[in-house]
Amino acid sequence: MGTEKALGTEEALGTEEAWRDWIGSSEEADDVIAPRLSAGLAAVLDLDAAAYAGQPAPLGIHWCLAPPIARQSGLGPDGHPARGGFLPPIPLQRRMWAGSSATFHDALLTGDRVKRRSTVADIVMKQGRSGRLCFVGVTHRYETERGLAVSERQDIVYRDGGAPAAATAETRPFAPGQDVLEAGPVALFRYSALTFNGHRIHYDLAYARDVEGYAGLVVHGPLQATLLLHRAARLHGRCPDRFSFRGMAPLIGGQAFVLGSTTTADGLALHVESDTGTRTMAAEAWWA
Template identity: 50%
Template sequence: MIDIEHLRTWIGRTEQQSETVTDAIVQRFAATFDAPAAARDGEAAPTMIHLCLAPPAAPTAALGPDGHPERGGFLPPVPLARRMWAGGSFVFHGEIRVGERVTRHSTIRDVRLRQGRTGMLCFVTVDHRIDSAGRLAVEERQDIVYRDAGAPPAPTAGPAPQGTHRMAMHPSAALLFRYSALTFNGHRIHYDAPYARQVEGYPGLIVHGPLQASLLVRMAEGLRGARPARFSFRSLSPLFDDRDFMLNAADAPDGSMRLWTAYPDGPIAMEASAVW
């Protein structure tokens, strides 16, 4: 039984973390994405690096069996076994620059229950404000979903369309490990293949939702030659490290851009929209 009224007492809870953007973290971020690294003080840091800055740093002894911090601190103690990043949005206000102190202010906005195809789901919405040297750089909404143990339901949608622009991605174990290390993400589904298969019932390591979102934002930025002003995304089905997948993009009539990830013959895994 889930006591939703108790969980909703976490609404309004806040947390603050800070970190200085060093040339070293910019170099590691760029290397992870096979991108050139410009890392001199005062230069703009790469788009989406804010997801790698000032992550929660729980002691190893305080991690749960899935590698996440034990529940009941900043995030509510949802009594469901599995936790995933369900979606979110970004509003980009300004640059984060190398050498600046970045502070993330986080607030629990909402906690709600919903009946899914295989059981109860609990959604937690977190708002983040990311300041760089005291300037507002990014506003972010993060949607987290909790569900019961066991493999997720199989996708029911048909094959995804092909984008006007397409790029193949190889989700190697090294890429997933590096992104977990960049974000200090201990969730074992991204780097511990025996755990992912034998405990959570997946066919392989799961490609991070934030990693997919970062790849799509960077694709949109490259195609238009400018960072979007707004970007929103939603995870529909998982991607694993056992097959290459595609990044897709297509211009919309209103000037925005639709983006999505998918296997070449599979349904949409993540859908997104970029607006300039």
Template identity: 50%
Template sequence: MDLDIEHLRGWIGREETATERLTPDLVRRFAATFDRTWPLQPGNEAPLLIHFCLAQPTVPGAELGPDGHPARGGFLPPVPLPRRMWAGGAFRFHTPLRVGDSVTRRSTIADVTLKHGRSGPLLFVTVEHKIRARGRLALTERQDLVYRAAAPFSPPAADPAAQGSSVRRLMPGPVMLFRYSALTFNGHRIHYDAPYAREVEGYPGLVVHGPMQATLLVQFAADLKGSCPSRFAFRSVSTVFDTAEMEMHANCEGDSLRLWTAQAGGPVAMEATASW
């Protein structure tokens, strides 16, 4: 497939802005999804990475592609490759979001690059988000998206993940994945439509969201250190499914934590670094 990279790079610099209130009801649903409790009074600090649930694109069903993603074009460039995944990202935390805040997200296409992998062309789109509330910058985010050709899922030939000095385990069942998709208004069918995930995209089960894994790792890091990190960066390496337990691991490295997820007995799925 020929990709007109110069045409797609014409989207660099494109911006969009959206605003939504961080309500107590949203905090209640977010906390329940992650089996946590949270104080709901206005003014209390909100859970980390709850901004993923705010000011998301609300595309009508008629404008979605067969995979549940918005059809190509609009804010994101019209990449003709059919598979889109979250490849990684980074956060810098400036000031906490609080329950009751009116939260504004300003998004900018920062870069569009073409690379070639073993499976063919890989088109990377970098999006930068600035999240503001109460007239102040709350956090900045870099989001790395990757587009690729359709191909049957092939398990990575990699060694099982190492054990961290701290480990947390959970079962990412279909209810949890469905709830997180609903919270983030994410229509991507690989996260909640098991027949589609297996029969069309060739996965052995439902795919655990990259942002959800990142949220779980940030929560794990904050629990271990007792405070929110100032920076957090992560990269997706392989895939976690709802077919077995997911493990979260952490090792201290000076003032930072190195973290990673893995399917039980499987290779590293996401690797991350949190620093204070």
């Protein structure tokens, strides 16, 4: 489990076998859904915060709850808690939220006390078009005093250090009649603050561009997913029973984007599409 070897080398990464001892690593954290948190998430989503002053909390609130909290000296170079605590010290520099699959068992209400229990489920090495990838699968359970509210499987991906970003593709106009959105630096900062996420790719432009090689600040995966979750609930009249998403390409802060959806046999297929015509996130929502 040593971290001595240089970041980003094949030798340091080793094989899946070398990381087996981390499977089953777990942590717990408690939180309360404070009115301020519900109102803050609603505000970042450009919704009427007053509507959430009572219950239930805005959908996607679980991604803001019981975040890992490390003291300042316990942070890694990317602004996340240093690896090697709950999460394995994977020696690939760039961390991204690759995707999640969540089941909603019960509503989360403003005022609820919530316990999050998280466990490392698996560690899988893959070769992607962009290079070596290491996926760490983590399960989360969010419980209130009424019982299980949300269970989720999250995939975190680690990749080699960033090559400079390719020139941004040309923008093209969206089809007329679509609601064009944008998550600029203020929205990214406010969502980072709500989630106590210190990941520098979301607010430190020089780091995002020059160290990790992105074309700009990166829009959080869970923020895009929360927008899609709200769209799904709006179209169907209630929160989906299950919701999954996969990040396909980074959405850059300030880039215009639209949300889209089509009906499937048992729910909705949803996506985020940027102004270059790139699908940055694909999601599915199911109702029993």
